[in-house]
Amino acid sequence: MGTNSFLNVLPQMVTFVRVAELGSFSAAADLLGITPSAASRQVKRLEKEIGVQLLQRTTRQLRLTEAGAEAFARCRELVLAAQGAMDVGAQFASKPSGLVRISAPKAFARRVLHPHVLSFLQRYPEVDVQLIVSDRDVDPIREGVDLVVRLTTEPPEGLVARPLMAVAHILCATPRYLTRHPAIAHPSDLVAHSCLSLGEHERDNHWRFRRQGEQDAEVVVRGRYICNHSEVRLEGALADLGVACVPAFMAREALHAGEVLRVLADWEFQGNYQGHAYILYPPNRFTAPKCQVLVDHLREALGGTDGTDRTDVTDNGPGLSASSATRAPPRAAS
Structure with a gap:
């Protein structure tokens, strides 16, 4: 040609x-x-x-x-x-400027990201931010979004993935509920309690636990309220409906205020939705300063600078199906 x-x-x-x-x-x-x-x-x-x-x-x-x-x-x-x-002109601008579009899951956006976006806007007055709050997997390339936060055990291929923070799940309940029901000293004690679980998959009510020096434990829990959104499960726990599994970041304020207490704090909850919060963006050679400063700000605020970067630009394919089979996406934290 x-x-x-x-x-x-x-x-x-x-x-x-x-x-x-x-x-x-x-x-x-x-x-x-x-x-x-x-x-x-x-x-x-x-x-x-x-x-x-x-x-x-x-x-x-x-x-x-x-x-x-x-x-x-x-x-x-x-x-x-x-x-x-x-974007070359922006690369050499003396100050980062312009609009950054960033998406994040609802609970994480409200409880974790939002306060740090406010401090970012104060720190960089020439940069504007559009925060898109959505629990679906936003594709930055197809949808014209600069940055995407995703909670997952394994970030998708074809995008640069920078870790923000680990996401762990904990169990919690109100002092009122705990004083009115049998004590919980071992995971097996949960069978006597109402437990708020996700209910998205068949085994979401199979709660697994690990503690150093002891055999792993698994218990099948039941409860009166099942929901696949962590904020709703926390509100259920606050209404004295039972023991809820929620991301630690979701329960932080309620724990600090004494509204809920940790349950089985000496056991590690092994849920299907553990992982990290990653910030994702397309693998362009040059990253616009407005995006780079926001990535750096969030990683500094959330401790992601201590993590291990993953820059994987191997692509599994476009939006429509190709000849080869693709791997099912990992389950994200909820």
Whole structure:
């Protein structure tokens, strides 16, 4: 392909990348400000220039061919490089400035992130922050979000992952509840109590514990209130409904105020949702100063500078299915 041909297909590559990421000509067209038919024609012209079929089109879905998956990876590198080039001016600005869009799970955003965002805004008056509070997994590349906080045992491939803090679960209940029910000295004692569990999966009521020098313990718990949101479980515990499993960051204020007490504090709760809070962003060569200072501020505030960075830019594939199977995502902290 000659130089002129290469220049001509650059817009078509951008369209192809957006179609592959979003899995739809209509969605890509809306993002690019063109019609779905124009998006389809651009991808067809790119296929003609390259000489291979990139997408398998059916009435129900789009699917990357083997050649399409390879072309997607290379075309997305070009798109990311172009986006980086557009940010070059900001790289050399004397002060970080502009808007940073960051998403985080609801409980973590309210209980952990929000206070440090306030102190960040005071420290960097030229930077604005849009905090997007959502429990779903936000994709920074597809959705135009600069930074994503995710609570997980293993961060996703294809993104830079910087650890913010460990996320551990604890058990807690109100003093009122504990004085009116049998003492809890061992995990096996929980069978006599009402326990607030997640209920998302069959074994979420199988609580596992570990203590140094003793055999691991597992107990099947039951309770009157089951909910897959940690703030709701804490409120259930505060209403004297029983013993709740919640992230330690969620219970911190209530523990400090004496509203709840730790249960089995000398045992480590081995839930399915342990892990770390990671801050994720696309692997661009240059990170905009406005994003870098926010990442550094949060890691400094939450102790993430003591963790081990993971920078994994190996991609499992785009938004629509490729030929190879992909690994199921790890379960996140809730």
